[in-house]
Amino acid sequence: MASVSSASSAICGIDVGSENCYVAVARLGGIEILLNEYSQRSTPSYVGFGGNQRELGVSAKQKQMMNLSNTCVAPTLLIGRRYDELDLNSIPYRVEKDAEGMPVVVVNHNDEELRLSPTQVLAMLFTKLRQIAGNVVDCVINCPNYFTEVQKRALMDAASIAGLNPLKVIPDMTAVALYYGFYRAASAGTEFSVVAFVDGGHTSTQASVVLFNHKENTMHVLDTEYEPTVGGKHFDEVLANHFIAEKKLQLNKRARCRLLAECEKVKKQMSANSNELPINIECLQDDRDFSARIDRTKFEELSTPLLEKVHQTLATLRQRAQEKYDKDFADKFGAFAVHSVEIVGGSSRISAIKRMIKDIFGVEPSTTLNADEAVARGCALQCAILSPTYKVAKELKILDSLPYQINFK
Numbered sequence: 001m002a003s004v005s006s007a008s009s010a011i012c013g014i015d016v017g018s019e020n021c022y023v024a025v026a027r028l029g030g031i032e033i034l035l036n037e038y039s040q041r042s043t044p045s046y047v048g049f050g051g052n053q054r055e056l057g058v059s060a061k062q063k064q065m066m067n068l069s070n071t072c073v074a075p076t077l078l079i080g081r082r083y084d085e086l087d088l089n090s091i092p093y094r095v096e097k098d099a100e101g102m103p104v105v106v107v108n109h110n111d112e113e114l115r116l117s118p119t120q121v122l123a124m125l126f127t128k129l130r131q132i133a134g135n136v137v138d139c140v141i142n143c144p145n146y147f148t149e150v151q152k153r154a155l156m157d158a159a160s161i162a163g164l165n166p167l168k169v170i171p172d173m174t175a176v177a178l179y180y181g182f183y184r185a186a187s188a189g190t191e192f193s194v195v196a197f198v199d200g201g202h203t204s205t206q207a208s209v210v211l212f213n214h215k216e217n218t219m220h221v222l223d224t225e226y227e228p229t230v231g232g233k234h235f236d237e238v239l240a241n242h243f244i245a246e247k248k249l250q251l252n253k254r255a256r257c258r259l260l261a262e263c264e265k266v267k268k269q270m271s272a273n274s275n276e277l278p279i280n281i282e283c284l285q286d287d288r289d290f291s292a293r294i295d296r297t298k299f300e301e302l303s304t305p306l307l308e309k310v311h312q313t314l315a316t317l318r319q320r321a322q323e324k325y326d327k328d329f330a331d332k333f334g335a336f337a338v339h340s341v342e343i344v345g346g347s348s349r350i351s352a353i354k355r356m357i358k359d360i361f362g363v364e365p366s367t368t369l370n371a372d373e374a375v376a377r378g379c380a381l382q383c384a385i386l387s388p389t390y391k392v393a394k395e396l397k398i399l400d401s402l403p404y405q406i407n408f409k
Contacts, residue, residue: 011167011387012133013175013379014126015142016155018074019202019232019346021045021057021125022376023133026384031179031377036132042372043132047072047124049109056128068092068254070107075125076144077203078103078118079158080151090233092253119158126162137165140383142375145171145206145403146226167386173197173208173224174400175378176344180369181212181219181396182381191215193339194222194325196361198314199375200347203231205310208401209321209338211329218397222324225317226403230309232264232347238302239263243279243292255285270296271349300352307352314360341365344374 013031015022020042023034036043038058048060048071055063055071064071072093078086083097094106096115104115130136141159143152152169159166170178176197191214198207208224240263244251251259258281266279276295284290300307318338325336338361347353348371357365370377384390 011138011140011380011383011390012136013140013142013376013381013383014129014133014159014164015175015373015376015379016076016122016125016129017045017202017375018076018204019045020372021129022373023129024373024376024380025133025136026380026390031380033373033376034132034134043128045074045076045125047075047121049107049114052110054109054124056124065254065257068257069094070109072105072107072121074203075105075118075122076155078105079122080118080148080154090237092257119154119161122155122158123161126159126164130162130164135163137163138167138383138387139164140168140170140379140386141166142172142175142379143169144201144204144226144228145173145208145224146204146228147171148404167383170379170382171224171400172199172201172375173206174221174398175376175382176342176369176374177208177210177219177221177378178396178398179374179378179381180342181210182394192329192333194321194337196317196321196338196341196357198341198343198345198348198353198357198365200310200343200345200350200353201231202233202346204228205230205313205345205347207314207317209317211325211333216397217395218399220329220399221401222321223317224401224403225313225320227309227313230306230313232267232345233260234306235267235299235303235347235350236260236263238306239267239294239299242294242302243290247290247292249285249290251285258284259290266294267299268346268349270294270299271351274351296351303352307356310353311356311360314356318360338363342369343367344369344371346371 013024024031033041043057044061046060048055050067050070082101083103095103096106098104107114156166193212196209206226209222211220240259262279262281269277274296276293278293281290322336341361341363343365354365385392
């Protein structure tokens, strides 16, 4: 196995997700995920205000229900975007428009009203992640594949405010492919392999097809597709909306958040269990208990519009990747075929998505990568490759794909 060696952990890879964050470092010949002060591998993407102190990560999430309007969740959904581009219905805290048409987060802190930009809120979260990493400076940060250059710049600004030095912002799917290609040895006599990666995240679905040339140590991203409006939270909302309509509920924000949390739990149970499952919430609202049942078949029926979007994304990906392959590599490597499909992200565990992947790519999806930590590990590996203080045993050259056209003037 290829190894990474270093005298100290002066660099790290940071995966900032819309639900959880992970911090990885190159250490002792490998990549290690660091634990936070609660001995947890993941740190929630929550920033809470109120009283005379600021809550970050786990403590902010624990107090969210008691401090809903002053707890900022997933600041990456706001960063680098204009106010008119936001879906405010899915944001439980207060967001307003400033004079330039950009969003500002409005919270009460220490009996004062604060108006913070998404970059400032994200910088607070980065401060927490830097502490977990042992106050490192050099880092590589992830971003969704659909991020624009403006959003990437805002991400780097937030990291700089927190005292970090982001060497690079790397797309999620490229980070996953890099980690896979670095540690996965090629089969004997195999000159190349084509691998698809599917990431079902909390707020979006992303996928890419990568050609690994084992002889030249290169990875060529043939194509990347994404659906920013379908993720784990959207499946939770489908369940919640079904129960609200079925039981004719009138819920406030706090009760709706509690219902969404329970819907997430039952969704995870349905991934492994096809039987009818109960969902029970004590004193959901106005001292009334909530109880219902649902099975996997009904869930997939309710989620049909979302699943169709995922299917369209994956089908488009396969088609475009094959066109790119046929144009540039068919003469050298022969006919196009996907040798393996690796799935990461929480939503990739949904049974309907696994069946969809097999139908489109023709191979059973593989779960050999850590579904939650693969992006952070890829970021740490990229940081080790970029850092002059680290010796990396295997140089893997990356030829990435860009989702947007670049014009030079």
